[in-house]
Amino acid sequence: LSIGGGGRGGGSATFRSAPAAPSTDTGKIFVGGLSWQTTEESLRWHFEQYGTVVSTEIMRDRNTGDPRGFGFVVFADPTTVDLVMKEDKHEVNHKIVDVKRAQARGIAPPSIHQSQAGEGEAPGAP
DSSP: OOOSOOSOOOSSOSOOSSOOOGGGGTTEEEEESOOTTOOHHHHHHHHTTTSOEEEEEEEEOTTTOOEEEEEEEEESSTTHHHHHHHSSOEEETTEEEEEEEOOOTTTSOOOTTOOOTTTTSOSOOO
16 A cells, blocks of 8 residues: 655755744644644644644655654644643544644754763863
8 A cells, every 4th residue: 555655755844044033933833742644634624623724744754755743733823822732632633642832943942962061071181
């Protein structure tokens, strides 16, 4: 059974050459823990009950085209994100999913795995 595609994974840029303005992602949410059967249409169907959905995107593996288990939803009105976040839980395709406000890549908090200065390094050889 083949489900179209081509497996190239194209269509969306994963890197930005210049940081986007923080306002570009104000109406966008991250949805994690998606079922493998979830489609853009079923994602849209669930979140349209809160407001007008501009776009949905389920992230896919570049090589295989298989879903990676998370995606994004963009609302026409950024205040819709507040309504979505007020709900305790969201169920899409019979699975409880994790919903968070999307953050622009350059705006996200620093990783907890960043190396600390001086740790494991000589502070400068004489």
